[in-house]
Amino acid sequence: MIGLGFVYGLAGLMFAAMAGLSAGDRANPKRWGNAAFWGLVATSFLAGDHIGGLANGLIVIALALLAGLGALGQGRPVTTSPAQRLQGAERLGARLLIPALIIPVVAILGSLVLKTIVVAGQPLIDPKNATLVSLALGALAALAVAAPMLRPPLLAPLQEGRRLMDTVGWAALLPQMLAALGALFALAGVGDVVGRLIGQAIPLDNRLAVTVAFTVGMAGLTAVMGNAFAAFPVMTAAVGLPLIVRRFGGDPAIMGAIGMLAGFCGTLVTPMAANFNIVPVRLLELDDRWAVIRVQAPTAMALLAVNTALMYLLVFRF
Amino acid sequence: MWVLVGIGILIAGFAVRLNPLLIVVAAALATGLAAGHAPWTVIAELGKAFNDNRLISIAWLVLPVIGLLERGGLQEAARRLIGRFRGATTGRLLLAYFAFRQGMGALGLTAVGGQAPMVRPLIAPMAEAAAERRFGPLPDALRQTVRAHAAAVDNIAVFFGEDIFIAFGSVLLIKGVLDGAGYPIAPLQLSVWATPTALAALAIHGARLVWLDRQLRRTMTPDPAA
Numbered sequence A: 001m002i003g004l005g006f007v008y009g010l011a012g013l014m015f016a017a018m019a020g021l022s023a024g025d026r027a028n029p030k031r032w033g034n035a036a037f038w039g040l041v042a043t044s045f046l047a048g049d050h051i052g053g054l055a056n057g058l059i060v061i062a063l064a065l066l067a068g069l070g071a072l073g074q075g076r077p078v079t080t081s082p083a084q085r086l087q088g089a090e091r092l093g094a095r096l097l098i099p100a101l102i103i104p105v106v107a108i109l110g111s112l113v114l115k116t117i118v119v120a121g122q123p124l125i126d127p128k129n130a131t132l133v134s135l136a137l138g139a140l141a142a143l144a145v146a147a148p149m150l151r152p153p154l155l156a157p158l159q160e161g162r163r164l165m166d167t168v169g170w171a172a173l174l175p176q177m178l179a180a181l182g183a184l185f186a187l188a189g190v191g192d193v194v195g196r197l198i199g200q201a202i203p204l205d206n207r208l209a210v211t212v213a214f215t216v217g218m219a220g221l222t223a224v225m226g227n228a229f230a231a232f233p234v235m236t237a238a239v240g241l242p243l244i245v246r247r248f249g250g251d252p253a254i255m256g257a258i259g260m261l262a263g264f265c266g267t268l269v270t271p272m273a274a275n276f277n278i279v280p281v282r283l284l285e286l287d288d289r290w291a292v293i294r295v296q297a298p299t300a301m302a303l304l305a306v307n308t309a310l311m312y313l314l315v316f317r318f
Numbered sequence B: 001m002w003v004l005v006g007i008g009i010l011i012a013g014f015a016v017r018l019n020p021l022l023i024v025v026a027a028a029l030a031t032g033l034a035a036g037h038a039p040w041t042v043i044a045e046l047g048k049a050f051n052d053n054r055l056i057s058i059a060w061l062v063l064p065v066i067g068l069l070e071r072g073g074l075q076e077a078a079r080r081l082i083g084r085f086r087g088a089t090t091g092r093l094l095l096a097y098f099a100f101r102q103g104m105g106a107l108g109l110t111a112v113g114g115q116a117p118m119v120r121p122l123i124a125p126m127a128e129a130a131a132e133r134r135f136g137p138l139p140d141a142l143r144q145t146v147r148a149h150a151a152a153v154d155n156i157a158v159f160f161g162e163d164i165f166i167a168f169g170s171v172l173l174i175k176g177v178l179d180g181a182g183y184p185i186a187p188l189q190l191s192v193w194a195t196p197t198a199l200a201a202l203a204i205h206g207a208r209l210v211w212l213d214r215q216l217r218r219t220m221t222p223d224p225a226a
Helices: A004-023 A031-047 A052-068 A082-112 A127-150 A156-188 A190-201 A207-225 A228-247 A252-267 A279-283 A291-314 B002-015 B020-034 B039-052 B054-072 B074-083 B090-106 B115-135 B140-162 B169-180 B187-219
Strands: none
Touching (some): A004 A031, A004 A127, A004 A156, A031 A052, A031 A156, A031 B054, A052 A156, A052 B020, A082 A127, A082 B074, A082 B115, A127 B054, A156 A190, A156 A228, A156 A279, A156 B020, A190 A207, A190 B002, A207 A228, A207 A291, A228 A252, A228 B169, A252 B140, A252 B169, A252 B187, A279 A291, A279 B115, A279 B140, A291 B187, B020 B039, B039 B054, B054 B115, B074 B115, B090 B115, B090 B140, B090 B187, B115 B187, B140 B187, B169 B187
16 A cells, blocks of 8 residues: 555655755755755654654754754756756747646546555555645656656756755745644643633624624634634634624534634735745745735735625524 | 743744744744643654654655756746737736636645646746736846735635535534534535635635736836837
């Protein structure tokens, strides 16, 4: 069965190769910092399940210190010139898009079809993680189609991957780190404390006030936690169920559906939602780290108002 | 109350522009200590949580093939492709991608899209090329705004599309929380009530993209050579 073990092993080998190639990159004055950072990430992927929590924790602290002390530089692997790329685009045209589109196609086919295939009594891929396994298979399939088309040097995929990885830099691990922070928040009961505070702070006697407290509270708490999934149970227990549903007789399905969407408005404006708001800043090489949030904020605010109005108009009516 | 110290560290850290990875780790350690756990225990808890969430970083597995295609001229090919559509403008292109990504999300196909596999290699270069075809080379600030818009479309479209699909994670989470509290509901009810917001998102952000075109026309004079 192809499961997460295979995917983690593949990612671990990729990060290990990036670490090794970084160490040999004399054009990067901080090459040892890059090598150490990606080497630690590789260790986590290859050995994380065997070394115990404490060792993993020390890896996390080392990663944060390397990033915080500015130890990472931009690797400069040999790549093609702009003129060569234009030539490539003229020669291959839209055919170059095919491998890029293979990734989502395989990811979808995989999560719909591959997970139903059983070989010798065992499922071919782990059905619980079908989407992630299919994504990895999609990346491999795209590579298999792209390689004969482009005939690159053997190490080119890893070197080009390293070029992009260094463009993203430490931000590549921020989403995973934020998820870990969310887990520690949960262990320490942060959500319950925030929910109690919000529950105490709002007036109980007015439908509009309660509605606004719920939708704006969902957006605000989501912005703090970086994730509407973490905010939803807290706000539902603090405001949604006791006030909107029980006290004023609101419809629980509408409360839940629109409440979650109000939370997504918070996701659009917080650096805590790193894979949506910070990672693209690095990937697109933008100077302003708030650039994506700035563009999203007007839509987010307008949609928060829409969600609040929809909630107020619908939730008490059905 | 003390467990809120982590939130304080996050806000202060972002305000004084420390490295976000460092801020997050500091906030996590402080929160664990404030909850009364021993230092070694907190480090181990953080390590375990990090290890348990490795699947989030799996998305980077696409970088080698994306990088390889860029090496072969993928961004340039995407630019040439958009150049063939005479009516294509930055705003219309992004609006078309918005509708496509939102529709795919509503069908549960959230894997179609994403910042690394789609926006960087395809959507952002196309959005830039559509503007450059009319106005010639863009000033750097405007070019960065166009790119940021490409990233924003990918996010907003999927956020307000995926909740229409009845088996999406957030729909199942809402159902789980409400079921647990004694209010059993059907996932279909949730996707029905997610639809008005989805349409509002399309209308509001679509209007802003049309306005982006107007903004480009106002700031840039048409390039006679283009």
